[in-house]
Structure formats: C-alpha cells, structure tokens
Amino acid sequence: MTFQSKTPEGPLEQKWRNHKSNIRLVAPNNRDRIDVIIVGTGLAGGSAAATLAEQGYNVKAFCYQDSPRRAHSIAAQGGINAAKNYQGDNDSVYRLFYDTIKGGDYRSRESNVYRLAEVSANIIDQCVAQGVPFGRDYGGLLDNRSFGGVQVSRTFYAKGQTGQQLLLGCYSAMSRQIGKGKIKMYNRHEMLDLVIVDGKARGIIARNLITGEIERHSAHAVVIASGGYGNVYFLSTNAMGSNVTAAWKIHKRGAYFANPCYVQIHPTCIPVHGTNQSKLTLMSESLRNSGRIWVPKNIEDAKAIREGRKKGSDIPEEDRDYYLERRYPAFGNLVPRDVASRAAKERCDSGYGIENNETNEGVFLDFSTEIRKKGREAAFEQGISNPTADQIRKLGEKWIEAKYGNLFQMYQQITDDNPYKVPMKIYPAVHYTMGGVWVDYNLMSTIPGCFVIGEANFSDHGANRLGASALMQGLADGYFVLPYTIADYLADDIRTGKISTQLPEFDEVENNVKTRLNKLINNGGNKSVDHFHKRLGLIMWNKVGMARNEHDLKEAISEIDELRSEFWKDVFVPGSDDGMNQELEKAGRVADFLELGQLMAMDALNRNESCGGHFREEYRSDEGEAKRDDEHYTFVAAWEYHGEDIKNEMLHKEELKFENVELKTRSYK
Amino acid sequence: MKLTLKIWRQKDEHSKGKFESYQLDEVSPNSSFLEMLDQLNERLINDKKEPVVFDHDCREGICGTCSLYINGQPHGPDRGVTTCQLHMRRFKDGDTIHIEPWRAKSFPVIKDLMVDRSAFDRIMSAGGFISVNTSGNTQDANNIPINKEDADKAFDAAACIGCGACVAACKNASAMLFVSAKVSQFALLPQGQPESKQRALNMVRQHDKEGFGNCSNTGACEAECPKEISLENIARLNREYIGASLTTDA
Amino acid sequence: MSLSGLFLISFLLVHLGVNITMIWSKDLFNAASHFMETNWIIQSMQWILAIGFIVHIVYGIILTIQNRRARGVQYAVKKGGSAPLSSRTMIHSGILILLFILLHLRDFLVPMKLGLVDDNYELVAAKFSNPVFVIIYIVAFILLGLHLSHGFQSAFQSSGAAHSKYTPIIKGLGKAYFLLMSLGFTAIAVVMYFRSLT
Structure with a gap:
C-alpha cells in the first residue's frame, strides 16, 4: 500500500502542466490491449468511460440503473462553475481555486484544487461542442449566475436542469462509443467486490440484477465512480439507489477512506412531511440569488404560523428576521451551504421554526422582494410609466417563471403550495459527501490500479463543497484528469495480456460474495431492510448530523454497533437470489451503510475542531461560528480497514501543506 | 384514505402475469404515489410476501426511471408530471387504482411493473x-x-x-x-x-x-x-x- | 401515407366541384360529368388516382398491422382522452369509407363507364330518391369528415411542415376543409332527396 499524495513539485500554476509532461503514455496502438472497468456512469464515470474509449482502451462500464443516463448526477439543478470570466467581474483560475479552498475551510489539497480550477474552462468548451444547451443571453452568448460563497458570476446553467444536460451530454458521448463497441455497457449490474491479483486491482465481481447471476469481470485497472454516501442518513436528496457499496468494498480490500465525517447538509430542501417519507427534495441553491431567507422576529408569530393561524405573507416586513442578511451582511443570502444550514438550525432550535412537523424544522425562502424588483424593472423596460402593484406583480412573476419555472412547479407539486404567492418553506437536508475514498494526485487509491473519481473520492472539496462545484469536479476527473493519469499506471500493462477470470483470486472473492448473499436471503428474520435503514438514519441525523458533540458521537458509535448486530440477526429478505430482487439489493447496501455510519461517527469524534460541514458544538467562537484548530487538524484523516469490527480501523494522516494561501478564519460577514 | 390497488404481477419476462388486488388503509394524501407503494411493500414484507417490483430512483422527476401506467394513463392523471412526483392528494378516499407496466413489444416486462x-x-x-472527442481542444464556448x-x-x-x-x-x-x-x-x-x-x-x-x-x-x-x-x-x-x-x- | 392522403384530398375537392353543379341544373351537371368522362387529362389522372387509393389503403393496412404488433399485450384499463377520437380510429373510419367507395363505384362509376346510362343526372337523381341510400351516403360523409379532420393536418405534420406560427393555420384550414366536404356532399344528398319528393 502506498500512502503518498504524489503531489508534483514546482510552483502551483505549473504542477499539472509539468506532471502531464512527465508522466508516461500508452501508445495508441497498444491501447486496445488494455481493459478498464468503470463502475458508475454519472458525470465522472460516464465522462471517463467515453474519453478512455475514444482514446482506444476497451472499457467495460457498470451501473445499477437501467441505463447510464439515469445516474444521479442527473438531478443536479443549479449549475457548473468555470473560471471563464465571461461576465468581466475579475474572475480567474486563481480566484476559483481560492474560493474553493476557502469554501472547503482549508481542508483540501492545494494542488488538486488548483488543477480543478485550471481545467474548469475546458469543460464548458467541451460540453458546448457536445451540444449541451446552456442558458444564453439575447446576444447568443453564454449566461452566468451566482452561487453561494463567491462574489463573481461564474456558474453556467441550463435552467434548473444543469446536471441533466451535462449528464446527457456525457451519455451521448458514451452512446457513441457503445455503438462502436469500444464501451461494453453492463446496465442493471451492481459491483459487489473487488478482485486483487498480486497486489493490483484486476477485476470485480458483479451481480446481474435481472438474472441474479454472479459474474466475474477482469481488467487492467478498475475505476470507481459510484458517487457519495448520503443515503446513510436514510432521508437525503440522493436517489433511492445511491449507495456506498462499491467504495466500501474497495475500502475493505485496502483502500483508505478519507474524511468520512465531511457531509454537506444543503440549506434549501423541502422540509420533512411525515413518517412515510422516502426522500427529500432539493430546491436549487440558485434560488438564493432571488429568494430571501427569514423566520419571524417574534416567537409568537412563529407559533401562530405552525398552528396555521397565520401565513408567512401575514407577517409585516418589520417583524421578519432575515437572519442571514443580519449575520452576514457581505454575502447575505449567498453564504456557503454549511453556514446557511447551521444558521437555519440555530433559528429553529431557538423556537422560530415555521414548519408544522414534529421538529418544527423549517424557514421561509421568500421571493416577494425579487418579484417586486424585477416587476418594476420589466415595467420600465416595457415603457409602462405608472405600473399598478398588480402589473408589477404579474411581470415579476413572469420573470421568476422564466428563471426558475421548473423548480417552482416541482415545489408546488410536492407541497401543494403556490410559491409565487406564499413563501417557500425550506430546511437543510443531507445532500453531498465531501469525504470518500482517499486518492493521490493521480486519483489512484491506496490499492494500485484502483482509481476513484467524482464524489466517490475525497479530493477536492475539503470540509465543505461550494455550489456548482460537484459537476465541475466530476467532469474534470473524468474528461481531463483520469485519462492522463491512468495511462501512467497502465504503461506497465501493455504486455500483460488479458487477465484471466479463472484465477484463484476470482474464485475466492466470488465465494465470499455468494456466501454473503446466501446469508441475507436465508436469514429468516422478522424486520424489513427499511426498518433498519430508517433507524440508522435517525441515529446519523440526530448524532452525526448538522451539529455533533463528543457525548452523542460516542453514543452513536455504540448504537450503530448494536443496530448492526441486530440487523444480521433479524433482517428479513423476501424472495430468492436468482432473479430480480430489489430487497436483496437494498439489504446489501444497508449492510454497508451500517459499517460506514460507524466510521463516520468515529471520524467526527476524532476531529476535535469545527470545519466546514463538520460542526462540533464544543468548538465554536464566541459568536457561535465554527472554530478550526489548524495546529492539530490540518490533515486528511484516512482510515484503514482492520477486520469486521469497525472500531479497529486505523487512522493515517496526510498533512495538508498550504504554500499559496494563508489559513484564515473563514468570514462571510 | 383507503384505497384498492389492482396491480399487475408477473414473475419474469416469460411467465404469464395477472392482476392482484390489495387493500391499503391509512394512506396520507401528502405521500407521493411511490411512497404509497413503499407502504404496500412494507406490509407485504412484514407478511413474508414478495413486494411489488417497480422502477424508481431519483424521485425528483428527472432521472426517468419511474414508469407505471396508472388508471389508463402513463405517469397517472396529472399533466407534465412523473409518477414519483404524483401525490396521493390527487386521488379520493375509496378509489380503485389500476397499475400496469408500460406495454410495448420493445419494452418486455422484467418483473411485475418493471420493463426493459x-x-x-x-x-x-x-x-x-x-461526433466530437473529449480532447479539451475544442474552440472557446463563446465562439459561436x-x-x-x-x-x-x-x-x-x-x-x-x-x-x-x-x-x-x-x-x-x-x-x-x-x-x-x-x-x-x-x-x-x-x-x-x-x-x-x-x-x-x-x-x-x-x-x-x-x-x-x-x-x-x-x-x-x-x-x-x-x-x-x-x-x-x-x-x-x-x-x-x-x-x-x-x-x-x- | 401523407403524400397519398394529400393527393386524395385534392381529388375530393374536384369531385365536390362536379357534384355541386347538380343542385343548380341538370344540364350543367351532365356537361360537367361528360367533360370528366372524355377529357384526356382527367382520364389519365383516373389511373393515377386509382393507384393513389390503392397505395393509401394498402399502406394504411400494413402500418396498422405493424402498429398493433408493436404494442403486444393490451392494457386492461385505458383512458383515451389524451388523443382525439378521430386520430385513434383512422383505420376504422378508413375501412368503412372503403366499403362505401366500393358501393359507390358499383352504383355510379361502373354503369357510367360501361355506358349503360344515357343521362348521368337521372341516374344520380334516382339513387337519391331512396331514403336508405341517402342515409348511407350521409353516414359515409360524416365518417369521411372524421377521417379528414385528423388526416388533413396529420399529412402536413408527417411531411415535416409544422411550425408554432403556421400549424394553427393548417389546423384551421383542415377544419374548414373537412366541414366543407362533409357538409357539401351531405347537402347535395339532402337537396336531391327533397327534390325527388316534389
């Protein structure tokens, strides 16, 4: 196992360029002797699959969905960042780099983040060439919007469906290679383990979800692009099938897992409505460009709203507490996600929440100011000299509809409220995981030949991710980073020849997989998989959620321990393993979450500081803001698996060196 | 609310399928249609029966995984809405709901309501x-x-x-x-x-x-x-x- | 389908033009039908017309079989409201119209072609004095209207002529056209029937 970041020497701006010039190549005529497995077909996996296939490698791509087009990248709404400076607001690669480092609360690797900022502009060029219909202005040029935590407009978007359009672009590129036979696509397949031969990742064991068959697939390198693990909380904005299984399996085979406690809780989601709820729905951060977040100033008003005696629109302007604008005048409603989420929790914990659910968790996101402002502007443009309030309102609503129409429609469909007339109710929800499998500068994990890209790795966002950066990272990894760095590794394999799936290593791993499936199917317990998943989710949300403390984390660790042993004793999986069985799929995933959850709590307990999405109640400033401990915790916590008892995992530290930015207390005031 | 569900059950592509009837009490009008089916499945599992198989993933109306032909209409009665975004408030207490898979020769049934x-x-x-390769050397995005x-x-x-x-x-x-x-x-x-x-x-x-x-x-x-x-x-x-x-x- | 359909649509217009003359005068109608029987352009067009009909019918049947096969298992419950009735029943209205055309050929075209009648107007007038015939005739033209109400704009859509600005105009034209055909032919039948009573 190698645990070195392999960050190239030299000045920051030249690291990537020099590195690219110095790493080895695989000649075009040798590439079709090399097979690469890619697990996951979201923005990272899909773009990597397409690019590697274009270059001439034989790619085998796997996804659990029925088509690569359905990966959860598709649900990203707001946009993708790029340092293009099209709006002339003094943006640059350095600023994007700096904002990302600062946004991540100085817990990410400088070299990786700079590379990300560097290639960001290329992504936009590439996507436009692929036919991605980004939003444009009337002059026909690309439009931009602003996102949280920055003071420039660098976010490119396609209405509220940017992730969809980028993923479909990527899927198109994949489709082209599938048609040429360069990508062999395995839909409805789930990777259940990694096969290591002579210390190198050489294949996977996958289950065909339709037939239930256990299949062996070999390759010269394995790329994991299976996304994040937010579903450990049961309720999150992730897709129902999103899971940690692929990432967790490689962790158990030797890949270190980094910073598992860094979870992003997104401030603007639709609040929980009831116990049968299966998932949470995000309302794009872009809405914070136009919406103002508030709760009533008077606790009585909040109570009246919860009880239905008053509506948000009944509260006069002077009785509203626009708490983000009050606390953070410089960034206002556009503070980073972790800050916005904690501020909402603070208000609700103090009794000002407005949602009528068990926990009163909800705040208003109000568009009335923007509707008036834009309505007045539109009236002026149309030459209406004395517009009535009604005219202004109509014009303003029209502007809102053009900008956010689909989001407003979705909100209304779910809540039955009309957000053009009454303020939206929102509350933070689990959205993204910055933690993930540890990788070096080449995106390779501690297992040689096993690469990890996109949300599944830990690399670029530190302790908190800025909005519109996930799409950027996924595509950067897949289109522009991995295809170069993987060649450096594969250069050794041009003479290796096909890897046989008859090797004893495959036998052994396949047997393990089968044993575990058998155990789940024949367990004969009494409780459903969801029963355990919901209980795990509650532990995680209450004790390893937005605010954590030593006492709760210790409790969580032992509670998860108990829950896990109860799961293996009492879980019931109906049906058989020789065909489509969605409960069996879920059971395997929840079993992995039950291990990961514990590691998250351990990591959170270990990190005696507050940084980004990780907020420890014991470590805060007098004003209640997060307080880092740079002296002791400027490192990546990389955990090494040591047998079934997760509590035995061993911590390795990768010290983070900041040579180009000065570590400061993050301030958005 | 109380509902009667008539759901197409089919073991696999080559088996013959048929409708099964299920009663469901205490459905919240605020649930989504798929959460209602989750509720049914949870009950089936507790009764040691096989749950109904249906496709779904993002539940935000964007991934395109969910399907279902509900009371004679794909994605149910609402316009411009996927099944996962359809909410039970659209139905009335005591309704009977027919749920079928997409029917097309080119979309063979995999199991129950799931099609290929x-x-x-x-x-x-x-x-x-x-047909453009991902070289990163395309022209600037604003050139055209x-x-x-x-x-x-x-x-x-x-x-x-x-x-x-x-x-x-x-x-x-x-x-x-x-x-x-x-x-x-x-x-x-x-x-x-x-x-x-x-x-x-x-x-x-x-x-x-x-x-x-x-x-x-x-x-x-x-x-x-x-x-x-x-x-x-x-x-x-x-x-x-x-x-x-x-x-x-x- | 769309090309042959558009061709048949233009033929119907000519047919109505000839028939309508019988409302005004016997001589005018006889002159018009005589012209149709003797003019060489019309005579040669007849064969093209027959081919047009055959193509339209055969192609329609083939497509319908293909389309039925594409479904496989039928739905148990179906709510048809999402597409207009006319569009869903093209094959049914089409087959009924075909039966009517056969009847129509037997009644008029064959005797006229074989020269069995001296006075075309008398032949037509005699037929229209029969109320059963008139009813069949009217029903057929209602069906034709139904067929055209979808067929007209569909033909444009299939040939790629659709545009948010012009499609409403085409749809309007289609409506006007099918109403003209249905009402035109029906009116002739009704007028002729009442004329026979006096």
Whole structure:
C-alpha cells in the first residue's frame, strides 16, 4: 500500500502542466490491449468511460440503473462553475481555486484544487461542442449566475436542469462509443467486490440484477465512480439507489477512506412531511440569488404560523428576521451551504421554526422582494410609466417563471403550495459527501490500479463543497484528469495480456460474495431492510448530523454497533437470489451503510475542531461560528480497514501543506 | 384514505402475469404515489410476501426511471408530471387504482411493473450524439453565438428524460417523440448540424428495427409526456428524415 | 401515407366541384360529368388516382398491422382522452369509407363507364330518391369528415411542415376543409332527396 499524495513539485500554476509532461503514455496502438472497468456512469464515470474509449482502451462500464443516463448526477439543478470570466467581474483560475479552498475551510489539497480550477474552462468548451444547451443571453452568448460563497458570476446553467444536460451530454458521448463497441455497457449490474491479483486491482465481481447471476469481470485497472454516501442518513436528496457499496468494498480490500465525517447538509430542501417519507427534495441553491431567507422576529408569530393561524405573507416586513442578511451582511443570502444550514438550525432550535412537523424544522425562502424588483424593472423596460402593484406583480412573476419555472412547479407539486404567492418553506437536508475514498494526485487509491473519481473520492472539496462545484469536479476527473493519469499506471500493462477470470483470486472473492448473499436471503428474520435503514438514519441525523458533540458521537458509535448486530440477526429478505430482487439489493447496501455510519461517527469524534460541514458544538467562537484548530487538524484523516469490527480501523494522516494561501478564519460577514 | 390497488404481477419476462388486488388503509394524501407503494411493500414484507417490483430512483422527476401506467394513463392523471412526483392528494378516499407496466413489444416486462427499456439506449447508440472527442481542444464556448430562441428550443427538446411514457401512451407504441427530441436538440444547434441528416436516418432505422410502431400523429405522446416535449419535434424529425432520404447516398 | 392522403384530398375537392353543379341544373351537371368522362387529362389522372387509393389503403393496412404488433399485450384499463377520437380510429373510419367507395363505384362509376346510362343526372337523381341510400351516403360523409379532420393536418405534420406560427393555420384550414366536404356532399344528398319528393 502506498500512502503518498504524489503531489508534483514546482510552483502551483505549473504542477499539472509539468506532471502531464512527465508522466508516461500508452501508445495508441497498444491501447486496445488494455481493459478498464468503470463502475458508475454519472458525470465522472460516464465522462471517463467515453474519453478512455475514444482514446482506444476497451472499457467495460457498470451501473445499477437501467441505463447510464439515469445516474444521479442527473438531478443536479443549479449549475457548473468555470473560471471563464465571461461576465468581466475579475474572475480567474486563481480566484476559483481560492474560493474553493476557502469554501472547503482549508481542508483540501492545494494542488488538486488548483488543477480543478485550471481545467474548469475546458469543460464548458467541451460540453458546448457536445451540444449541451446552456442558458444564453439575447446576444447568443453564454449566461452566468451566482452561487453561494463567491462574489463573481461564474456558474453556467441550463435552467434548473444543469446536471441533466451535462449528464446527457456525457451519455451521448458514451452512446457513441457503445455503438462502436469500444464501451461494453453492463446496465442493471451492481459491483459487489473487488478482485486483487498480486497486489493490483484486476477485476470485480458483479451481480446481474435481472438474472441474479454472479459474474466475474477482469481488467487492467478498475475505476470507481459510484458517487457519495448520503443515503446513510436514510432521508437525503440522493436517489433511492445511491449507495456506498462499491467504495466500501474497495475500502475493505485496502483502500483508505478519507474524511468520512465531511457531509454537506444543503440549506434549501423541502422540509420533512411525515413518517412515510422516502426522500427529500432539493430546491436549487440558485434560488438564493432571488429568494430571501427569514423566520419571524417574534416567537409568537412563529407559533401562530405552525398552528396555521397565520401565513408567512401575514407577517409585516418589520417583524421578519432575515437572519442571514443580519449575520452576514457581505454575502447575505449567498453564504456557503454549511453556514446557511447551521444558521437555519440555530433559528429553529431557538423556537422560530415555521414548519408544522414534529421538529418544527423549517424557514421561509421568500421571493416577494425579487418579484417586486424585477416587476418594476420589466415595467420600465416595457415603457409602462405608472405600473399598478398588480402589473408589477404579474411581470415579476413572469420573470421568476422564466428563471426558475421548473423548480417552482416541482415545489408546488410536492407541497401543494403556490410559491409565487406564499413563501417557500425550506430546511437543510443531507445532500453531498465531501469525504470518500482517499486518492493521490493521480486519483489512484491506496490499492494500485484502483482509481476513484467524482464524489466517490475525497479530493477536492475539503470540509465543505461550494455550489456548482460537484459537476465541475466530476467532469474534470473524468474528461481531463483520469485519462492522463491512468495511462501512467497502465504503461506497465501493455504486455500483460488479458487477465484471466479463472484465477484463484476470482474464485475466492466470488465465494465470499455468494456466501454473503446466501446469508441475507436465508436469514429468516422478522424486520424489513427499511426498518433498519430508517433507524440508522435517525441515529446519523440526530448524532452525526448538522451539529455533533463528543457525548452523542460516542453514543452513536455504540448504537450503530448494536443496530448492526441486530440487523444480521433479524433482517428479513423476501424472495430468492436468482432473479430480480430489489430487497436483496437494498439489504446489501444497508449492510454497508451500517459499517460506514460507524466510521463516520468515529471520524467526527476524532476531529476535535469545527470545519466546514463538520460542526462540533464544543468548538465554536464566541459568536457561535465554527472554530478550526489548524495546529492539530490540518490533515486528511484516512482510515484503514482492520477486520469486521469497525472500531479497529486505523487512522493515517496526510498533512495538508498550504504554500499559496494563508489559513484564515473563514468570514462571510 | 383507503384505497384498492389492482396491480399487475408477473414473475419474469416469460411467465404469464395477472392482476392482484390489495387493500391499503391509512394512506396520507401528502405521500407521493411511490411512497404509497413503499407502504404496500412494507406490509407485504412484514407478511413474508414478495413486494411489488417497480422502477424508481431519483424521485425528483428527472432521472426517468419511474414508469407505471396508472388508471389508463402513463405517469397517472396529472399533466407534465412523473409518477414519483404524483401525490396521493390527487386521488379520493375509496378509489380503485389500476397499475400496469408500460406495454410495448420493445419494452418486455422484467418483473411485475418493471420493463426493459434498453431499446432506447440502442437508438441513442445509433446516432444520438455529436461526433466530437473529449480532447479539451475544442474552440472557446463563446465562439459561436447561438440565437436564444433556438437555444431555448434545443433545451426544451433536450429536457426529455427517456422514461418511455410516449411509447406507453401511443396507440402504436411508437417512440418517435423520444427520437425526435434528440434529433431536434442537435438539429437546432450549429454544433449538431454537420451530421444532422445522417443522425435522423440512423436513429429512425434503429427505432424501426427495435419494433416500435409508426407515428400516426395522434398527439397522445405529447399530452402524456411528463416533460411536455412538443409534437413539433416530430415534424422537425420528419423534415430531417425526408431531407436525408432524398439527399444522402446511403 | 401523407403524400397519398394529400393527393386524395385534392381529388375530393374536384369531385365536390362536379357534384355541386347538380343542385343548380341538370344540364350543367351532365356537361360537367361528360367533360370528366372524355377529357384526356382527367382520364389519365383516373389511373393515377386509382393507384393513389390503392397505395393509401394498402399502406394504411400494413402500418396498422405493424402498429398493433408493436404494442403486444393490451392494457386492461385505458383512458383515451389524451388523443382525439378521430386520430385513434383512422383505420376504422378508413375501412368503412372503403366499403362505401366500393358501393359507390358499383352504383355510379361502373354503369357510367360501361355506358349503360344515357343521362348521368337521372341516374344520380334516382339513387337519391331512396331514403336508405341517402342515409348511407350521409353516414359515409360524416365518417369521411372524421377521417379528414385528423388526416388533413396529420399529412402536413408527417411531411415535416409544422411550425408554432403556421400549424394553427393548417389546423384551421383542415377544419374548414373537412366541414366543407362533409357538409357539401351531405347537402347535395339532402337537396336531391327533397327534390325527388316534389
């Protein structure tokens, strides 16, 4: 196992360029002797699959969905960042780099983040060439919007469906290679383990979800692009099938897992409505460009709203507490996600929440100011000299509809409220995981030949991710980073020849997989998989959620321990393993979450500081803001698996060196 | 609210299926349709029975995984909405709800309500792309200004989620709306122009090869499409196709 | 389908033009039908017309079979509201119209072609004095109207002529056209029937 970041020497701006010039190549005529497995077909996996296939490698791509087009990248709404400076607001690669480092609360690797900022502009060029219909202005040029935590407009978007359009672009590129036979696509397949031969990742064991068959697939390198693990909380904005299984399996085979406690809780989601709820729905951060977040100033008003005696629109302007604008005048409603989420929790914990659910968790996101402002502007443009309030309102609503129409429609469909007339109710929800499998500068994990890209790795966002950066990272990894760095590794394999799936290593791993499936199917317990998943989710949300403390984390660790042993004793999986069985799929995933959850709590307990999405109640400033401990915790916590008892995992530290930015207390005031 | 569900159960592609009846009490009007099915499944599991298999994933109306033919309509009674975004407040206490899988020869049933839509992937592989490599050496994104109206129309076509409701709704099980959405998106953008005719030919050929029916312009697809993709796209596809048939060699 | 359909649509217009003359005068009608029988352009067009009909019918049947096959298993519950009735029943209205055309050929074209009648107007007038015939005739033209109400704009859509600005105009034209056909032919039948009573 190698645990070195392999960050190239030299000045920051030249690291990537020099590195690219110095790493080895695989000649075009040798590439079709090399097979690469890619697990996951979201923005990272899909773009990597397409690019590697274009270059001439034989790619085998796997996804659990029925088509690569359905990966959860598709649900990203707001946009993708790029340092293009099209709006002339003094943006640059350095600023994007700096904002990302600062946004991540100085817990990410400088070299990786700079590379990300560097290639960001290329992504936009590439996507436009692929036919991605980004939003444009009337002059026909690309439009931009602003996102949280920055003071420039660098976010490119396609209405509220940017992730969809980028993923479909990527899927198109994949489709082209599938048609040429360069990508062999395995839909409805789930990777259940990694096969290591002579210390190198050489294949996977996958289950065909339709037939239930256990299949062996070999390759010269394995790329994991299976996304994040937010579903450990049961309720999150992730897709129902999103899971940690692929990432967790490689962790158990030797890949270190980094910073598992860094979870992003997104401030603007639709609040929980009831116990049968299966998932949470995000309302794009872009809405914070136009919406103002508030709760009533008077606790009585909040109570009246919860009880239905008053509506948000009944509260006069002077009785509203626009708490983000009050606390953070410089960034206002556009503070980073972790800050916005904690501020909402603070208000609700103090009794000002407005949602009528068990926990009163909800705040208003109000568009009335923007509707008036834009309505007045539109009236002026149309030459209406004395517009009535009604005219202004109509014009303003029209502007809102053009900008956010689909989001407003979705909100209304779910809540039955009309957000053009009454303020939206929102509350933070689990959205993204910055933690993930540890990788070096080449995106390779501690297992040689096993690469990890996109949300599944830990690399670029530190302790908190800025909005519109996930799409950027996924595509950067897949289109522009991995295809170069993987060649450096594969250069050794041009003479290796096909890897046989008859090797004893495959036998052994396949047997393990089968044993575990058998155990789940024949367990004969009494409780459903969801029963355990919901209980795990509650532990995680209450004790390893937005605010954590030593006492709760210790409790969580032992509670998860108990829950896990109860799961293996009492879980019931109906049906058989020789065909489509969605409960069996879920059971395997929840079993992995039950291990990961514990590691998250351990990591959170270990990190005696507050940084980004990780907020420890014991470590805060007098004003209640997060307080880092740079002296002791400027490192990546990389955990090494040591047998079934997760509590035995061993911590390795990768010290983070900041040579180009000065570590400061993050301030958005 | 109380509901009677009549759900299509089928063991696998080759078995015969039939409707099963289920009673469900205490359904919250605030649940989504799929949460209602979750509730049924939880009960079936507790009774040691096999839960109903149905496709779903993002539950935000964007991934296109969910399907279901509900009371005679794909994605149920709401317009412009996927099944996962359909909420139970749309139904009344005491209602009987029929739930069937998409029916099309090209969408064979995998199990219960889950169908195989890989035909769509094959249509995409036949031409649903712009042939540009990911070198990173393309020209600057703002080098070609694109008329906003065209860009917006391209976006509207590109909003297709590939769910297959058009096929399910069409009396001919035609997938023309799906094909036309992709052809239109690229035909409207300068980047897609060079191969736009060949693309139309190849995608339509694959569409026919997969065994989807022909478009007879009934408009059912447009009416039932959860993303309200316009029929105008099919006309644009026809234009591209006719042009291609008349002008290309192949 | 759309090309042959558009061709047949233009033929119907000519047919109505000839028939309508019988409302005004016997001589005018006889002159018009004589012209149709003897003019060489019309005579040669007849064969093209027959081919047009055959193509339209055969192609329609083939497409219908293909389309039925594409569904496979039928739905148990179906809510038809998402597409207009006319569009869903093209094959049914089409077959009934075909039966009517056969009847029509037997009644008029064959005797006229074989020269069995001296006075075309008298032949037509005699037929229209029969109320059963008139009813069949009217029903057929209602069906034709139904067929055209979808067929007209559908033909344009299939040939790629659709545009948010012009499609409403085409649809309007289609409506006007099918109403003209249905009402025109029906009116002739009704007028002729009442004329026979006096």
